Amino acid sequence: xxxxxxxxxxxxxxxxxIPTRLAYRKCSSYLLPSFTHxxxxxxxxxxxxxxxxxxxxxxxxxxxFPPSSPERTPNILSxxxxxxxxxxxxxxxxxxxxxxxxxxxHPDAAALLRDEVVxxxxxxxxxxxxxxxxxxxxxHLPRLDSALRESMRxxxxxPKSLARKVIHPDGITLPDNQHMPQGITLCISAWGxxxxxxxxxxxxxxIHDRFMPHSPEGEEKKTAxxxxxxxxxxxxxxxxxxxxxxxxxxxxIKIVVGKILLNYEVEMLSERPENVWIEYNVIxxxxxxxxxRRRKAHSVI
Numbered sequence: 001x002x003x004x005x006x007x008x009x010x011x012x013x014x015x016x017x018i019p020t021r022l023a024y025r026k027c028s029s030y031l032l033p034s035f036t037h038x039x040x041x042x043x044x045x046x047x048x049x050x051x052x053x054x055x056x057x058x059x060x061x062x063x064x065f066p067p068s069s070p071e072r073t074p075n076i077l078s079x080x081x082x083x084x085x086x087x088x089x090x091x092x093x094x095x096x097x098x099x100x101x102x103x104x105x106h107p108d109a110a111a112l113l114r115d116e117v118v119x120x121x122x123x124x125x126x127x128x129x130x131x132x133x134x135x136x137x138x139x140h141l142p143r144l145d146s147a148l149r150e151s152m153r154x155x156x157x158x159p160k161s162l163a164r165k166v167i168h169p170d171g172i173t174l175p176d177n178q179h180m181p182q183g184i185t186l187c188i189s190a191w192g193x194x195x196x197x198x199x200x201x202x203x204x205x206x207i208h209d210r211f212m213p214h215s216p217e218g219e220e221k222k223t224a225x226x227x228x229x230x231x232x233x234x235x236x237x238x239x240x241x242x243x244x245x246x247x248x249x250x251x252x253i254k255i256v257v258g259k260i261l262l263n264y265e266v267e268m269l270s271e272r273p274e275n276v277w278i279e280y281n282v283i284x285x286x287x288x289x290x291x292x293r294r295r296k297a298h299s300v301i
Contacts (some may be wrong), residue, residue: 031078105272159191
């Protein structure tokens with residue numbers, strides 16, 4: 001939108017958002033009746049047993065807004081659900097695509113990761129009546145966890161991170177004496193941090209076991225799990241504003257990639273396709289493809 005003059009943005013925006021509005025109309029046919037029912041039965045929402053995000057939205061809207069507020073209408077509430085779905089689906093899909101491309105352009109990593117997943121699956125089948133994986137079992141995939149964190153380090157979606165606006169009336173003065181007035185927005189180059197050779201040797205290489213808790217020699221290393229944010233790993237943000245859905249996202253990606261490793265044969269790539277920069281975003285190349293076939297029936301769960 002920034003390439004268009006201000007007077008033209010409204011008209012251009014109306015045209016560019018047509019696909020979004022059509023998608024919303026399709027989704028709203030499912031969501032609006034549900035929210036209409038929940039709003040007319042608010043007395044049932046007091047029970048904590050509902051455990052539904054939609055119920056939580058309705059319950060909180062009745063506490064925060066007067067009855068006449070549009071924030072309590074089915075239309076706005078369903079929009080909030082779709083906004084949340086977009087945020088979780090979009091980022092998880094991109095992160096998963098990056099990890100798949102990284103794994104299947106490194107044959108040694110792919111073989112070791114599959115061995116780990118097969119081992120977990122055999123233990124799961126032996127100890128439970130189901131072959132599904134839950135959070136407690138996914139914690140026993142340290143190699144896949146390390147590979148995910150490494151892929152996120154290499155291909156963080158938004159290289160410009162931790163945007164913060166100066167709100168103090170007098171502004172702030174940085175350690176190097178640069179003065180930042182009130183209203184200015186500061187950010188950190190996550191790309192620079194994640195590719196700093198002093199922090200990560202061979203910073204542009206995908207080293208899948210970089211964050212393994214043990215070295216190949218069996219020595220313990222001071223490292224972090226994929227879900228843990230810190231000052232040198234900014235993919236989740238930091239502090240109290242770190243992504244609240246990161247545990248769910250990590251488990252989801254592990255399940256998807258784990259099932260691919262377990263159930264499918266994937267032809268290795270000769271080299272990793274380069275990601276595409278769109279302004280301040282880095283995404284997997286839309287033209288990248290993988291040749292995949294299902295493994296024989298006896299090895300599929």
